[in-house]
Amino acid sequence: MRNFGMKRALVGAAIAALAINASAAQAATATGTAKAKILRQIQLTNTSDLQFATIISGATASTVSVSTAGGVSCGAGLTCTGTTTAANFNIQGTNGAVVLVGGDSSVTLNGSISGTMTAALTYSAPNVTLGATGGAFQVGGTLSVGANQASGDYTGTFNVTADYQ
Amino acid sequence: MLRFFKAFGLFSAAALGLAAVPAAASGDLLVAPTRLVLDGSRGTEVVLNNIGSEPATYRISLEIKRMTAEGGLDEIAEADANEAEKAALGMIAFSPRRVTLPPNQPQVIRVGVRVPEGTPAGEYRAHMLFRAVPDTVAATDAPKAASGGVSIALTPIYGITIPVIVRVGDLGAEAMIGEAWVGETRDGPAFNFDLRRTGNRSVYGDIEVTRPGRAEPLLVARGIAVYPEVGARKVSLRVPPELAAALKGPVHIRYTEDREIGGGTIDAVDRVVK
Secondary structure: OHHHHHHHHHOHHHHHHHHHHHHHHHOOOOOOOOOOOOOOOEEEEEEEOOEOOEEEOOOOOEEEEEOOOOOEEEOOOOEEEOOOEOEEEEEEEOOOEEEEEEEOOEEEEEEOOOOEEEEEEEEOOOEEEOEOOEEEEEEEEEEEEOOOOOOEEEEEEEEEEEEOO | OHHHHHHHHHHHHHHHOOOOOOOOOOOOEEEEOOOEEEOOOOOEEEEEEEOOOOOEEEEEEEEEEEEOOOOOEEEEOHHHOOHHHHHHHHHEEEEOOEEEEOOOOEEEEEEEEOOOOOOOOEEEEEEEEEEEOOOHHHHHHOOOOOOOOEEEEEEEEEEEEEEEEEEEOOOOEEEEEEEEEEEEEOOEEEEEEEEEEEEOOOEEEEEEEEOOOOOOOOEEEEEEEEOOOOOEEEEEEEOOHHHHHHHOEEEEEEEEEOHHHOOOEEEEEEEEEO
16 A cells, blocks of 8 residues: 555656546536655666676786776786676666765675685766766776686675765 | 696686676666655655566665765764764664565655754764665576686676755754866866855755856756765866866856755855866
């Protein structure tokens, strides 16, 4: 019941319009009140992941950087192939709203067999001013690959938030 | 193990690298409204909606954030919170704290406030974080590197925070717009200005930059706050290069209260943007 009520609030404009039409069609003498509250909202969607593509480690420690635009810079001694992407997040909300972007500055990746790697993260902007179609920000990173980095699946998580002030 | 990798790494890694991209991100979310101001007695509600294509479990929590002079919000660990921040965490109650939602299913989060007797007048604030709990199943589904590749799966745990502000007592604040200039950032040009604040509460509102003689505003930025922990902050808004060029010269900058509470002018100044 509660959920239904709030759903109605979110699509309030449409329902209010229907209610007004209905009462107007019935009788000129009838009066009615249509109430709807439109809440300001924010939506955050993740449309691509931070991908370092394929890395073959070398005999010396090195780094692989993926820029916030998705371009790769492969350090000396490493072989990098495949398509790299930066993580992309889309924000929808009030036109003109300024949304701050926050998140971890580094992430630790643990190997499935052994070993760890760390990646320093970079953000495309500290804040996003939303336009009529919303806005977006990207997260790139620099992965530190050890000399003869142990093979395996490396997994890690990092926190990202869109902050209203 | 290392020798093993050396032997097989070269011809296996290329094929098996990283293909662990989830087809549809789970955890996408909508939150409304985007700011809560409570006067100490009445509670309110926030709507959380799963706008992803998969069911997702969300966790709702309160965080402490402090505004910086640069206009960012620094996350503060609970152990480092000061008395006022701890008091804010203590007065704000909410439920539920964890919820699993199918796609397009909204959930109401009820937010209540209880101000203890004798709480000093002031503004108390915490930031409510809505965040999807990472899907542990996805990680185990990731393709395995067979005989020696390095595969990497970085999962973002992403969420939205909105401020929850509790005002106790009779509070007031004013703000003054300082110098304005166009500068270069790492990511392109930005329109910058200083915003100073006095009083015992935050100021919040919309910025409109107009050129004398032109009806259309050059720039509109909504939802700019100066929180009580700072007396001044810089506002830095990234703008396209052509707008950056257009902003230089004489402008009128107006800082107005939120439209929902009347939209009165907080400060309005004429500046020559360098």
